[in-house]
Amino acid sequence: MDATQNPKAEIGILLYRDCQQAMVHGMTDLIAIAGQFSGQHGGPPLRVSHWRMQADGSFARCHDTHDGRPGAPDIWLVPGRLSGVPDAEEAAPYARWLLDRHAQGATLASNCGGAFLLAATGLLDGRPATTHWWFAEPFRARFPAVKLDCDRIVIDDGDLITAGGLMAWTDLGLRLVDRLLGPTVMLDTAKFLLVDTAGREQKHFARFMPRMTHGDEPILKVQHWLAAREAKSVTTAEMAAQAALEERTFQRRFKAATGMTPIEYVQHLRIATAREHLEFTRRTIDQIAWSVGYEDSAAFRKLFHRLVGLSPGDYRTRFAAPSAEAA
Template identity: 80%
Template structure:
């Protein structure tokens, strides 16, 4: 019986307190499956090792898929999973950041999933570069790392030596990207089909919900935000918004943008599209009816805006996300 081929490459996963185990273990399983498909095609498998911080400040293997190799190999790719509760602060991130900087300097590729981007950004290596994380953490991330070009619309951003993936289950997209890179597209497609994963690529903005900034401390702007939420953004001009707080229009626009990171018009658009998504998910109203109900007389303009903000047409969005119990208008 022929011996199993030696691994073609190694992926090291950094374990830290309360990290996302489903990602770490799931990716390990995915790589094992991909490795078998690679062998079936006459290729080599991959090695996955898990690493934990030691009392002496270093890191050591806690487990891997080819223990018979001992420490004979080193990961070409280092991956940082996210965490379901609590973003690591600067002090907690420091030892992991130092380790990753050293590995990167030795030629390794760095990758993260979900909140793992916070540990990756703590290295300073993301400065001025594009990256993504879970859309839920976007504001926190921008506050801590304003020099990173954060794009939470995307599921995976592959910037060569650094790869970041979005929230939680985006590890499946990241895993397929790594398989494609290390074992080729044929093995990647075989793996995706076996695991029933869409290999065509997704975007976070299909799933992300508008989360307005409400903790900015500007009471006047907050009052307008609450007023807009009650009216669902319908038929409201910037002048009407400014009048709610007796503010000159130009001053209002400047303060609104500073507080919310959006212009008043952009903010209202997001409110309207959020309401439109609810109608598409839970009613059977036509797209034209929904456009009218959220404040758009021009259904074509509504469709164009919806696609720009959500990444899908209203019809495609309904096909993917409509509830089975959606009610007729």
């Protein structure tokens, strides 16, 4: 990078214990590459700095891609962590720092579990955000006021930007490049890095992870019963009977325990099984629809697309295992 050029903006990455190094260094490289392409078009570079909390609780830069006079980052990024998420006590000093930076006009962004640090500021309350689908339930439990949408890869809400799981930092990085340097440089960067810029959603990848730790034993009994029979040919009345509850009471308690109606829950179970068939067998889509309890193939395809974001055929094209066996 030509140090005589003034950067268009500075992106500060906030480091903390066990944060995802792939994002830290990958984002640094992505932004540097974007700056090089910007220069080829006569535009300015971007600058990336890494920041770490000091023993006295202050924060200082520990890496900088520009040799000029230090400034203040315009955008702050919080990476995720491979080993769980920060608890409230660990998040507190980082949240205070981010809250102060936001008050001074900076944009805040997170990737994966970094959303827990960002949400700890309170700034996400009442606003849309995403994180890794694996962390959806603990995030909702800890930050119920946030409008969490784990189907999406990136949610750009102006001054707050959140990205989904792990490798979603590539999508986040390209979004920032597009915002700061424009679509031409963004596309040049994506092509160079072999990153697909077509719209992706986390629900293409997410697995159904039902709530099982709610403590309602009759509902848990029904959940185990449904899993054992793969939710085939089952009615709400039959589920209520398994729980030994009156049907309306069962529906109310089931929704409170699982976050879904009984019918929605059964649909997710069936589609989860269908995904496995699409990945590991060569059965036709009609055969798979029938095997998971749908006599109407068109209805199955419509539901699959709504829950997964892809048609069954497109899902198989993307995710089928090479060793998939014939029916």
